[in-house]
Amino acid sequence: MFNLIKRDLIIQKVQLVLFVPCITFLILIGSHLPDFYIFMFAGIFIPINAYSYDEQAETNILLNSLPYTRKQIIASRYIGAIFYMALSIGLASTLFYLFGRSFMLTDIAIGAAITFILFAFTFPLFYLLKPGYIGTVILVGIVLITILSPHAVTFLQDYLIPIVHYLESISTSTLYLGSAGFIVIVYTVSWLFSQTVYQRKAF
Amino acid sequence: MENVIELRDVSKAFKTFLIKDMNLQIKQGYVTGFIGANGAGKSTVIKLMMNLLRPDKGEVTVFGLDHATYAKEIKERIGFVYDNNIFYNALSLKDIGKIVAPAYKRWDQTQFKNYIDRFELPVHKPIKKFSKGMKMKASLAIALSHNAELIIMDEPTAGLDPMFRRELLDIFQELMVDEKRSIFFSTHITSDLDRFADYIALIDQGEILFNQPIDELQTQYAIVKGSTALLDRDTEANFIKIDRSRNGFQALTNDVAKVTEVFGNHVVMERASLEEIMYYVRGARNLYV
Numbered sequence: 001m002f003n004l005i006k007r008d009l010i011i012q013k014v015q016l017v018l019f020v021p022c023i024t025f026l027i028l029i030g031s032h033l034p035d036f037y038i039f040m041f042a043g044i045f046i047p048i049n050a051y052s053y054d055e056q057a058e059t060n061i062l063l064n065s066l067p068y069t070r071k072q073i074i075a076s077r078y079i080g081a082i083f084y085m086a087l088s089i090g091l092a093s094t095l096f097y098l099f100g101r102s103f104m105l106t107d108i109a110i111g112a113a114i115t116f117i118l119f120a121f122t123f124p125l126f127y128l129l130k131p132g133y134i135g136t137v138i139l140v141g142i143v144l145i146t147i148l149s150p151h152a153v154t155f156l157q158d159y160l161i162p163i164v165h166y167l168e169s170i171s172t173s174t175l176y177l178g179s180a181g182f183i184v185i186v187y188t189v190s191w192l193f194s195q196t197v198y199q200r201k202a203f
Numbered sequence: 204m205e206n207v208i209e210l211r212d213v214s215k216a217f218k219t220f221l222i223k224d225m226n227l228q229i230k231q232g233y234v235t236g237f238i239g240a241n242g243a244g245k246s247t248v249i250k251l252m253m254n255l256l257r258p259d260k261g262e263v264t265v266f267g268l269d270h271a272t273y274a275k276e277i278k279e280r281i282g283f284v285y286d287n288n289i290f291y292n293a294l295s296l297k298d299i300g301k302i303v304a305p306a307y308k309r310w311d312q313t314q315f316k317n318y319i320d321r322f323e324l325p326v327h328k329p330i331k332k333f334s335k336g337m338k339m340k341a342s343l344a345i346a347l348s349h350n351a352e353l354i355i356m357d358e359p360t361a362g363l364d365p366m367f368r369r370e371l372l373d374i375f376q377e378l379m380v381d382e383k384r385s386i387f388f389s390t391h392i393t394s395d396l397d398r399f400a401d402y403i404a405l406i407d408q409g410e411i412l413f414n415q416p417i418d419e420l421q422t423q424y425a426i427v428k429g430s431t432a433l434l435d436r437d438t439e440a441n442f443i444k445i446d447r448s449r450n451g452f453q454a455l456t457n458d459v460a461k462v463t464e465v466f467g468n469h470v471v472m473e474r475a476s477l478e479e480i481m482y483y484v485r486g487a488r489n490l491y492v
Contacts, residue, residue, distance in 0.1 A: 003302075003306060006305075007302050010294070010298050010301050011291055011293075011294065011302075013298075053291065058287065058288065058289040058290075059291070061255060061285065061289045064254065065253055065255070065278060065281075065283045065285075065289070066278060066303065066306040067274075067275045067276075067279040067306055067307060067308075068274075068275065068278075068306065069275055070274075200257070202255065202257065203250070203256070
Protein backbone atom coordinates (compact mmCIF):
# COMPACT_ATOMS: atom_id res chain seq x y z
CA MET A 1 0.00 0.00 0.00
CA PHE A 2 2.75 2.43 0.99
CA ASN A 3 4.49 1.60 -2.29
CA LEU A 4 1.38 2.51 -4.24
CA ILE A 5 1.23 5.88 -2.46
CA LYS A 6 4.95 6.47 -2.98
CA ARG A 7 4.42 5.82 -6.70
CA ASP A 8 2.91 9.29 -7.13
CA LEU A 9 6.15 10.93 -6.05
CA ILE A 10 8.06 9.02 -8.75
CA ILE A 11 5.48 9.69 -11.46
CA GLN A 12 5.05 13.37 -10.65
CA LYS A 13 8.68 14.33 -10.19
CA VAL A 14 8.48 17.15 -12.73
CA GLN A 15 5.11 18.44 -11.51
CA LEU A 16 6.40 18.47 -7.95
CA VAL A 17 9.24 20.75 -9.01
CA LEU A 18 6.56 23.11 -10.40
CA PHE A 19 4.48 22.91 -7.24
CA VAL A 20 6.56 25.28 -5.07
CA PRO A 21 6.89 28.10 -7.68
CA CYS A 22 3.17 27.77 -8.49
CA ILE A 23 2.07 28.20 -4.87
CA THR A 24 4.66 30.95 -4.32
CA PHE A 25 3.28 32.74 -7.40
CA LEU A 26 -0.28 32.53 -6.02
CA ILE A 27 0.84 33.78 -2.58
CA LEU A 28 2.75 36.74 -3.99
CA ILE A 29 0.66 37.74 -7.01
CA GLY A 30 -2.74 36.49 -5.95
CA SER A 31 -3.21 38.97 -3.10
CA HIS A 32 -6.84 39.32 -4.18
CA LEU A 33 -7.39 35.58 -3.82
CA PRO A 34 -8.76 34.33 -0.51
CA ASP A 35 -6.23 32.31 1.51
CA PHE A 36 -8.46 29.24 1.63
CA TYR A 37 -8.48 29.20 -2.18
CA ILE A 38 -4.69 28.88 -2.29
CA PHE A 39 -4.80 26.07 0.30
CA MET A 40 -7.48 24.37 -1.75
CA PHE A 41 -5.39 24.64 -4.92
CA ALA A 42 -2.34 23.26 -3.07
CA GLY A 43 -4.36 20.30 -1.74
CA ILE A 44 -5.81 19.37 -5.10
CA PHE A 45 -2.58 19.58 -7.09
CA ILE A 46 -0.96 16.13 -6.52
CA PRO A 47 -4.01 13.84 -6.12
CA ILE A 48 -5.84 15.10 -9.20
CA ASN A 49 -2.65 14.98 -11.22
CA ALA A 50 -2.19 11.38 -10.07
CA TYR A 51 -5.66 10.51 -11.34
CA SER A 52 -4.94 11.98 -14.74
CA TYR A 53 -2.18 9.36 -15.01
CA ASP A 54 -4.30 6.54 -13.63
CA GLU A 55 -7.10 7.36 -16.01
CA GLN A 56 -5.22 5.55 -18.76
CA ALA A 57 -6.35 1.96 -19.27
CA GLU A 58 -2.72 0.78 -19.47
CA THR A 59 -1.99 1.98 -15.95
CA ASN A 60 -4.87 -0.08 -14.62
CA ILE A 61 -3.61 -3.13 -16.49
CA LEU A 62 -0.19 -2.61 -14.91
CA LEU A 63 -1.50 -2.11 -11.38
CA ASN A 64 -3.84 -5.08 -11.64
CA SER A 65 -1.10 -7.33 -12.95
CA LEU A 66 1.17 -6.50 -10.03
CA PRO A 67 0.59 -8.23 -6.68
CA TYR A 68 -1.95 -5.74 -5.38
CA THR A 69 -5.63 -6.29 -4.70
CA ARG A 70 -8.21 -3.96 -6.21
CA LYS A 71 -9.16 -2.86 -2.69
CA GLN A 72 -5.56 -1.81 -2.08
CA ILE A 73 -5.41 0.16 -5.33
CA ILE A 74 -8.49 2.20 -4.37
CA ALA A 75 -7.38 2.56 -0.74
CA SER A 76 -4.01 3.89 -1.88
CA ARG A 77 -5.81 6.58 -3.89
CA TYR A 78 -8.04 7.72 -1.04
CA ILE A 79 -5.37 7.49 1.67
CA GLY A 80 -2.76 8.95 -0.69
CA ALA A 81 -5.03 11.92 -1.38
CA ILE A 82 -5.24 12.67 2.37
CA PHE A 83 -1.48 12.22 2.76
CA TYR A 84 -0.53 14.43 -0.19
CA MET A 85 -3.13 17.03 0.67
CA ALA A 86 -1.79 17.31 4.23
CA LEU A 87 1.77 17.49 2.91
CA SER A 88 0.89 20.13 0.31
CA ILE A 89 -1.07 22.27 2.76
CA GLY A 90 1.85 22.01 5.21
CA LEU A 91 4.22 23.14 2.48
CA ALA A 92 1.86 25.95 1.42
CA SER A 93 1.63 27.14 5.06
CA THR A 94 5.44 27.27 5.22
CA LEU A 95 5.50 29.31 2.01
CA PHE A 96 2.81 31.66 3.42
CA TYR A 97 4.99 32.14 6.49
CA LEU A 98 8.22 32.60 4.52
CA PHE A 99 6.70 35.25 2.27
CA GLY A 100 5.09 37.10 5.15
CA ARG A 101 1.46 36.53 4.17
CA SER A 102 -0.69 35.96 7.20
CA PHE A 103 -3.42 33.34 7.30
CA MET A 104 -5.76 31.74 9.78
CA LEU A 105 -6.30 28.10 10.64
CA THR A 106 -9.88 28.61 9.47
CA ASP A 107 -8.52 29.19 5.94
CA ILE A 108 -6.74 25.83 6.08
CA ALA A 109 -9.88 24.17 7.43
CA ILE A 110 -12.13 25.65 4.71
CA GLY A 111 -9.57 24.88 1.97
CA ALA A 112 -9.17 21.28 3.16
CA ALA A 113 -12.92 20.83 3.56
CA ILE A 114 -13.68 21.97 0.00
CA THR A 115 -10.83 19.80 -1.32
CA PHE A 116 -12.21 16.73 0.47
CA ILE A 117 -15.70 17.31 -0.89
CA LEU A 118 -14.29 17.84 -4.37
CA PHE A 119 -12.26 14.59 -4.13
CA ALA A 120 -15.29 12.71 -2.85
CA PHE A 121 -17.31 13.71 -5.89
CA THR A 122 -14.53 13.54 -8.52
CA PHE A 123 -12.72 10.29 -7.64
CA PRO A 124 -15.62 7.94 -8.42
CA LEU A 125 -15.95 9.58 -11.84
CA PHE A 126 -12.53 8.23 -12.76
CA TYR A 127 -13.81 4.69 -12.16
CA LEU A 128 -17.30 5.17 -13.53
CA LEU A 129 -16.42 6.81 -16.81
CA LYS A 130 -14.33 5.61 -19.68
CA PRO A 131 -10.89 7.22 -20.02
CA GLY A 132 -11.03 10.49 -21.89
CA TYR A 133 -14.63 11.30 -20.92
CA ILE A 134 -13.89 12.69 -17.46
CA GLY A 135 -12.78 16.11 -18.74
CA THR A 136 -15.99 16.41 -20.82
CA VAL A 137 -18.19 15.41 -17.88
CA ILE A 138 -16.51 17.92 -15.56
CA LEU A 139 -16.92 20.62 -18.24
CA VAL A 140 -20.62 19.80 -18.70
CA GLY A 141 -20.93 19.80 -14.90
CA ILE A 142 -19.47 23.31 -14.69
CA VAL A 143 -21.82 24.58 -17.42
CA LEU A 144 -24.82 22.99 -15.66
CA ILE A 145 -23.80 24.48 -12.31
CA THR A 146 -23.45 27.92 -13.95
CA ILE A 147 -26.91 27.63 -15.51
CA LEU A 148 -28.62 26.10 -12.50
CA SER A 149 -26.97 28.00 -9.65
CA PRO A 150 -29.07 31.24 -9.99
CA HIS A 151 -32.21 29.09 -9.80
CA ALA A 152 -30.79 27.21 -6.84
CA VAL A 153 -29.98 30.46 -5.04
CA THR A 154 -33.52 31.76 -5.66
CA PHE A 155 -34.87 28.48 -4.35
CA LEU A 156 -32.61 28.53 -1.31
CA GLN A 157 -33.34 32.18 -0.50
CA ASP A 158 -36.38 31.24 1.51
CA TYR A 159 -34.35 28.77 3.51
CA LEU A 160 -31.08 30.73 3.68
CA ILE A 161 -31.97 33.00 6.56
CA PRO A 162 -33.18 30.18 8.86
CA ILE A 163 -30.03 28.19 7.94
CA VAL A 164 -27.76 31.14 8.80
CA HIS A 165 -29.67 31.67 12.05
CA TYR A 166 -29.25 28.03 12.90
CA LEU A 167 -25.52 28.10 12.15
CA GLU A 168 -25.14 31.21 14.30
CA SER A 169 -26.96 29.58 17.16
CA ILE A 170 -24.63 26.58 17.40
CA SER A 171 -21.14 26.84 18.92
CA THR A 172 -18.02 27.03 16.72
CA SER A 173 -16.73 23.71 18.00
CA THR A 174 -20.03 22.00 17.17
CA LEU A 175 -19.93 23.58 13.71
CA TYR A 176 -16.39 22.34 13.11
CA LEU A 177 -17.11 18.88 14.46
CA GLY A 178 -20.34 18.65 12.49
CA SER A 179 -18.60 19.67 9.26
CA ALA A 180 -15.74 17.26 9.91
CA GLY A 181 -18.24 14.47 10.56
CA PHE A 182 -20.12 15.30 7.37
CA ILE A 183 -16.87 15.28 5.34
CA VAL A 184 -15.75 11.96 6.84
CA ILE A 185 -19.10 10.40 5.90
CA VAL A 186 -19.07 11.79 2.33
CA TYR A 187 -15.45 10.74 1.79
CA THR A 188 -16.06 7.24 3.18
CA VAL A 189 -19.19 6.76 1.06
CA SER A 190 -17.21 7.91 -2.01
CA TRP A 191 -14.39 5.46 -1.12
CA LEU A 192 -16.78 2.52 -0.73
CA PHE A 193 -18.59 3.43 -3.93
CA SER A 194 -15.32 3.66 -5.92
CA GLN A 195 -14.22 0.33 -4.44
CA THR A 196 -17.43 -1.39 -5.52
CA VAL A 197 -17.20 0.03 -9.03
CA TYR A 198 -13.50 -0.86 -9.36
CA GLN A 199 -14.00 -4.44 -8.14
CA ARG A 200 -16.34 -5.07 -11.08
CA LYS A 201 -14.30 -3.23 -13.68
CA ALA A 202 -12.86 -5.00 -16.73
CA PHE A 203 -9.55 -3.95 -18.25
CA MET B 204 1.09 -33.83 -13.83
CA GLU B 205 -0.21 -30.61 -12.25
CA ASN B 206 -2.01 -27.84 -14.03
CA VAL B 207 -0.61 -24.38 -13.49
CA ILE B 208 -3.69 -22.69 -15.00
CA GLU B 209 -7.19 -24.09 -15.21
CA LEU B 210 -10.29 -22.64 -16.80
CA ARG B 211 -13.41 -24.61 -15.92
CA ASP B 212 -16.66 -24.00 -17.83
CA VAL B 213 -15.75 -20.36 -18.27
CA SER B 214 -18.20 -18.12 -20.11
CA LYS B 215 -17.78 -14.47 -20.94
CA ALA B 216 -20.07 -12.51 -23.23
CA PHE B 217 -19.27 -9.30 -25.05
CA LYS B 218 -21.39 -7.39 -27.53
CA THR B 219 -19.81 -9.02 -30.56
CA PHE B 220 -17.85 -11.88 -29.08
CA LEU B 221 -18.57 -14.86 -26.86
CA ILE B 222 -16.63 -17.41 -24.86
CA LYS B 223 -18.90 -20.27 -23.86
CA ASP B 224 -18.13 -23.02 -21.34
CA MET B 225 -14.42 -22.94 -22.06
CA ASN B 226 -12.24 -25.60 -20.47
CA LEU B 227 -8.49 -25.25 -20.67
CA GLN B 228 -5.70 -26.83 -18.62
CA ILE B 229 -2.14 -25.55 -18.87
CA LYS B 230 0.50 -27.95 -17.62
CA GLN B 231 3.08 -26.93 -15.06
CA GLY B 232 6.72 -27.08 -16.14
CA TYR B 233 6.03 -26.72 -19.86
CA VAL B 234 5.86 -24.09 -22.56
CA THR B 235 2.39 -23.72 -24.01
CA GLY B 236 1.92 -21.80 -27.22
CA PHE B 237 -1.51 -20.27 -27.56
CA ILE B 238 -2.33 -19.82 -31.22
CA GLY B 239 -5.21 -18.36 -33.12
CA ALA B 240 -5.99 -15.70 -35.67
CA ASN B 241 -6.34 -12.05 -34.74
CA GLY B 242 -9.59 -11.58 -32.86
CA ALA B 243 -9.91 -15.29 -32.00
CA GLY B 244 -10.00 -14.53 -28.26
CA LYS B 245 -6.36 -14.99 -27.22
CA SER B 246 -6.08 -11.67 -25.35
CA THR B 247 -9.47 -12.20 -23.68
CA VAL B 248 -8.37 -15.59 -22.32
CA ILE B 249 -5.10 -14.05 -21.07
CA LYS B 250 -7.06 -11.26 -19.39
CA LEU B 251 -9.25 -13.88 -17.70
CA MET B 252 -6.12 -15.65 -16.48
CA MET B 253 -4.69 -12.36 -15.16
CA ASN B 254 -7.99 -11.41 -13.49
CA LEU B 255 -8.25 -8.27 -15.61
CA LEU B 256 -11.61 -9.67 -16.69
CA ARG B 257 -14.03 -11.61 -14.53
CA PRO B 258 -15.86 -14.55 -16.09
CA ASP B 259 -19.67 -14.35 -16.19
CA LYS B 260 -19.70 -18.02 -15.27
CA GLY B 261 -17.15 -20.70 -14.42
CA GLU B 262 -13.86 -20.71 -12.56
CA VAL B 263 -10.29 -19.65 -13.31
CA THR B 264 -7.52 -20.96 -11.06
CA VAL B 265 -3.80 -20.27 -11.23
CA PHE B 266 -1.42 -22.49 -9.19
CA GLY B 267 -4.64 -24.12 -7.96
CA LEU B 268 -5.71 -20.84 -6.33
CA ASP B 269 -8.62 -18.60 -7.21
CA HIS B 270 -8.22 -14.88 -7.85
CA ALA B 271 -11.06 -13.85 -5.56
CA THR B 272 -9.20 -15.10 -2.49
CA TYR B 273 -5.55 -15.18 -3.56
CA ALA B 274 -5.11 -12.29 -6.02
CA LYS B 275 -1.84 -11.10 -4.45
CA GLU B 276 -0.34 -14.54 -3.92
CA ILE B 277 -1.02 -15.50 -7.54
CA LYS B 278 0.38 -12.34 -9.08
CA GLU B 279 3.46 -12.50 -6.89
CA ARG B 280 4.38 -15.66 -8.82
CA ILE B 281 3.50 -14.42 -12.34
CA GLY B 282 5.66 -12.50 -14.77
CA PHE B 283 3.59 -10.75 -17.45
CA VAL B 284 4.25 -9.27 -20.86
CA TYR B 285 1.50 -7.61 -22.89
CA ASP B 286 1.48 -6.69 -26.54
CA ASN B 287 1.10 -2.98 -25.71
CA ASN B 288 3.28 -0.89 -23.49
CA ILE B 289 1.58 -0.67 -20.09
CA PHE B 290 4.31 1.28 -18.35
CA TYR B 291 4.21 5.03 -17.80
CA ASN B 292 5.38 6.47 -21.09
CA ALA B 293 7.03 9.54 -19.63
CA LEU B 294 9.12 7.56 -17.13
CA SER B 295 12.54 6.01 -17.59
CA LEU B 296 13.19 2.31 -17.04
CA LYS B 297 15.01 3.20 -13.82
CA ASP B 298 11.88 4.93 -12.45
CA ILE B 299 9.60 2.12 -13.62
CA GLY B 300 11.90 -0.29 -11.79
CA LYS B 301 11.41 1.83 -8.65
CA ILE B 302 7.62 1.49 -8.97
CA VAL B 303 7.50 -2.21 -9.82
CA ALA B 304 10.31 -3.57 -7.60
CA PRO B 305 8.71 -2.90 -4.19
CA ALA B 306 5.53 -4.65 -5.31
CA TYR B 307 7.31 -8.03 -5.37
CA LYS B 308 8.69 -9.84 -2.33
CA ARG B 309 11.16 -11.73 -4.50
CA TRP B 310 12.37 -8.87 -6.70
CA ASP B 311 16.00 -9.41 -7.77
CA GLN B 312 17.65 -6.08 -8.56
CA THR B 313 20.87 -7.76 -9.76
CA GLN B 314 18.87 -9.88 -12.16
CA PHE B 315 17.05 -6.77 -13.40
CA LYS B 316 20.37 -5.00 -14.04
CA ASN B 317 21.69 -8.08 -15.82
CA TYR B 318 18.75 -8.11 -18.21
CA ILE B 319 19.06 -4.36 -18.81
CA ASP B 320 22.73 -4.87 -19.72
CA ARG B 321 21.99 -7.94 -21.82
CA PHE B 322 19.22 -6.20 -23.77
CA GLU B 323 21.32 -3.03 -24.03
CA LEU B 324 18.48 -0.91 -22.69
CA PRO B 325 18.99 2.75 -21.76
CA VAL B 326 17.94 3.32 -18.15
CA HIS B 327 17.47 7.09 -18.22
CA LYS B 328 15.57 7.46 -21.49
CA PRO B 329 11.74 7.83 -21.30
CA ILE B 330 9.89 4.70 -22.44
CA LYS B 331 8.01 6.71 -25.08
CA LYS B 332 11.30 7.11 -26.94
CA PHE B 333 11.88 3.33 -27.01
CA SER B 334 11.33 1.36 -30.22
CA LYS B 335 8.74 -1.45 -30.22
CA GLY B 336 11.50 -4.02 -29.69
CA MET B 337 13.03 -2.04 -26.83
CA LYS B 338 9.65 -1.73 -25.13
CA MET B 339 9.21 -5.48 -25.39
CA LYS B 340 12.71 -6.05 -23.97
CA ALA B 341 11.91 -3.66 -21.10
CA SER B 342 8.69 -5.58 -20.33
CA LEU B 343 10.64 -8.82 -20.38
CA ALA B 344 13.38 -7.50 -18.10
CA ILE B 345 10.68 -6.60 -15.55
CA ALA B 346 8.76 -9.86 -16.00
CA LEU B 347 11.89 -11.97 -15.49
CA SER B 348 13.34 -10.18 -12.47
CA HIS B 349 11.23 -11.53 -9.63
CA ASN B 350 11.75 -15.27 -10.05
CA ALA B 351 8.29 -15.82 -11.48
CA GLU B 352 7.14 -19.43 -11.67
CA LEU B 353 4.70 -18.68 -14.47
CA ILE B 354 5.32 -16.29 -17.33
CA ILE B 355 2.26 -15.17 -19.25
CA MET B 356 2.85 -13.28 -22.47
CA ASP B 357 0.43 -11.84 -24.98
CA GLU B 358 2.00 -11.72 -28.44
CA PRO B 359 5.54 -11.06 -27.19
CA THR B 360 7.10 -11.59 -30.60
CA ALA B 361 4.68 -9.45 -32.63
CA GLY B 362 6.42 -6.61 -34.42
CA LEU B 363 9.89 -7.79 -33.46
CA ASP B 364 12.70 -8.29 -35.94
CA PRO B 365 13.75 -11.91 -36.60
CA MET B 366 17.08 -11.45 -34.81
CA PHE B 367 15.46 -10.44 -31.56
CA ARG B 368 12.72 -13.03 -31.90
CA ARG B 369 15.44 -15.65 -32.06
CA GLU B 370 17.20 -14.13 -29.06
CA LEU B 371 13.91 -14.07 -27.16
CA LEU B 372 13.30 -17.76 -27.79
CA ASP B 373 16.82 -18.51 -26.53
CA ILE B 374 16.04 -16.63 -23.32
CA PHE B 375 12.85 -18.65 -22.88
CA GLN B 376 14.82 -21.84 -23.28
CA GLU B 377 17.26 -20.70 -20.58
CA LEU B 378 14.34 -19.97 -18.29
CA MET B 379 12.90 -23.41 -18.78
CA VAL B 380 15.96 -25.03 -17.18
CA ASP B 381 13.97 -24.54 -13.98
CA GLU B 382 11.65 -27.53 -14.16
CA LYS B 383 8.86 -25.94 -12.15
CA ARG B 384 8.64 -22.89 -14.37
CA SER B 385 5.87 -22.63 -16.95
CA ILE B 386 5.48 -20.32 -19.91
CA PHE B 387 2.18 -19.55 -21.55
CA PHE B 388 2.34 -17.31 -24.55
CA SER B 389 0.03 -16.30 -27.32
CA THR B 390 1.20 -15.71 -30.85
CA HIS B 391 -0.01 -15.78 -34.38
CA ILE B 392 3.53 -16.41 -35.66
CA THR B 393 3.43 -20.19 -35.46
CA SER B 394 7.03 -20.65 -36.65
CA ASP B 395 8.14 -19.39 -33.21
CA LEU B 396 6.59 -22.43 -31.61
CA ASP B 397 7.89 -25.24 -33.80
CA ARG B 398 11.21 -25.49 -31.99
CA PHE B 399 10.22 -24.20 -28.62
CA ALA B 400 6.71 -25.09 -27.39
CA ASP B 401 5.80 -28.32 -25.59
CA TYR B 402 2.04 -27.86 -25.88
CA ILE B 403 -0.10 -26.05 -28.42
CA ALA B 404 -3.57 -24.72 -27.74
CA LEU B 405 -5.59 -23.46 -30.69
CA ILE B 406 -8.43 -21.00 -30.19
CA ASP B 407 -10.93 -19.88 -32.78
CA GLN B 408 -13.95 -17.63 -32.27
CA GLY B 409 -13.68 -17.99 -28.52
CA GLU B 410 -13.51 -21.79 -28.58
CA ILE B 411 -10.53 -24.03 -27.80
CA LEU B 412 -10.19 -26.37 -30.78
CA PHE B 413 -7.35 -28.42 -29.32
CA ASN B 414 -4.75 -28.32 -26.56
CA GLN B 415 -2.16 -31.09 -26.88
CA PRO B 416 1.57 -31.85 -26.94
CA ILE B 417 3.32 -30.59 -30.06
CA ASP B 418 4.90 -34.03 -30.69
CA GLU B 419 1.47 -35.59 -30.67
CA LEU B 420 0.23 -32.97 -33.14
CA GLN B 421 3.13 -33.68 -35.43
CA THR B 422 2.49 -37.41 -35.48
CA GLN B 423 -1.27 -37.15 -35.57
CA TYR B 424 -1.66 -34.53 -38.29
CA ALA B 425 -0.32 -34.69 -41.84
CA ILE B 426 -0.84 -32.97 -45.16
CA VAL B 427 -2.05 -35.46 -47.76
CA LYS B 428 -1.73 -34.83 -51.51
CA GLY B 429 -3.20 -36.93 -54.26
CA SER B 430 -5.52 -37.19 -57.24
CA THR B 431 -9.12 -36.01 -56.82
CA ALA B 432 -10.16 -39.34 -58.34
CA LEU B 433 -9.37 -40.92 -54.99
CA LEU B 434 -12.00 -38.86 -53.23
CA ASP B 435 -15.51 -40.02 -52.54
CA ARG B 436 -17.88 -39.63 -49.59
CA ASP B 437 -16.19 -42.48 -47.65
CA THR B 438 -12.56 -41.48 -48.25
CA GLU B 439 -13.27 -37.80 -47.63
CA ALA B 440 -14.31 -38.69 -44.08
CA ASN B 441 -10.60 -39.19 -43.27
CA PHE B 442 -9.83 -35.51 -43.73
CA ILE B 443 -10.47 -32.42 -41.67
CA LYS B 444 -10.59 -30.14 -44.69
CA ILE B 445 -9.88 -30.67 -48.35
CA ASP B 446 -8.63 -28.13 -50.90
CA ARG B 447 -9.25 -29.20 -54.49
CA SER B 448 -7.45 -27.89 -57.56
CA ARG B 449 -6.94 -28.98 -61.18
CA ASN B 450 -3.76 -30.82 -60.18
CA GLY B 451 -5.41 -32.84 -57.44
CA PHE B 452 -6.31 -32.35 -53.80
CA GLN B 453 -4.45 -31.29 -50.69
CA ALA B 454 -5.99 -32.06 -47.33
CA LEU B 455 -5.25 -32.25 -43.62
CA THR B 456 -5.79 -35.43 -41.69
CA ASN B 457 -5.59 -36.06 -37.97
CA ASP B 458 -5.36 -39.80 -38.42
CA VAL B 459 -2.18 -40.67 -40.30
CA ALA B 460 -2.53 -44.42 -39.67
CA LYS B 461 -6.03 -44.56 -41.13
CA VAL B 462 -5.04 -42.57 -44.25
CA THR B 463 -2.08 -44.91 -44.81
CA GLU B 464 -4.42 -47.88 -44.51
CA VAL B 465 -7.03 -46.42 -46.87
CA PHE B 466 -4.87 -44.82 -49.54
CA GLY B 467 -1.62 -46.80 -49.33
CA ASN B 468 0.98 -45.47 -51.77
CA HIS B 469 -1.55 -43.58 -53.88
CA VAL B 470 -1.09 -40.39 -51.89
CA VAL B 471 1.88 -38.35 -50.68
CA MET B 472 2.00 -37.51 -47.01
CA GLU B 473 3.96 -34.61 -45.57
CA ARG B 474 4.48 -33.32 -42.07
CA ALA B 475 1.95 -30.58 -41.36
CA SER B 476 3.33 -27.34 -40.01
CA LEU B 477 1.49 -25.60 -37.19
CA GLU B 478 0.41 -22.94 -39.62
CA GLU B 479 -1.14 -25.55 -41.90
CA ILE B 480 -2.87 -27.27 -38.98
CA MET B 481 -4.23 -23.93 -37.82
CA TYR B 482 -5.35 -23.00 -41.33
CA TYR B 483 -7.15 -26.25 -42.09
CA VAL B 484 -8.69 -26.79 -38.66
CA ARG B 485 -10.06 -23.25 -38.65
CA GLY B 486 -11.19 -23.60 -42.24
CA ALA B 487 -13.05 -26.84 -41.49
CA ARG B 488 -14.71 -25.26 -38.50
CA ASN B 489 -15.89 -22.25 -40.45
CA LEU B 490 -17.26 -24.63 -43.08
CA TYR B 491 -19.58 -26.30 -40.60
CA VAL B 492 -20.44 -23.34 -38.37
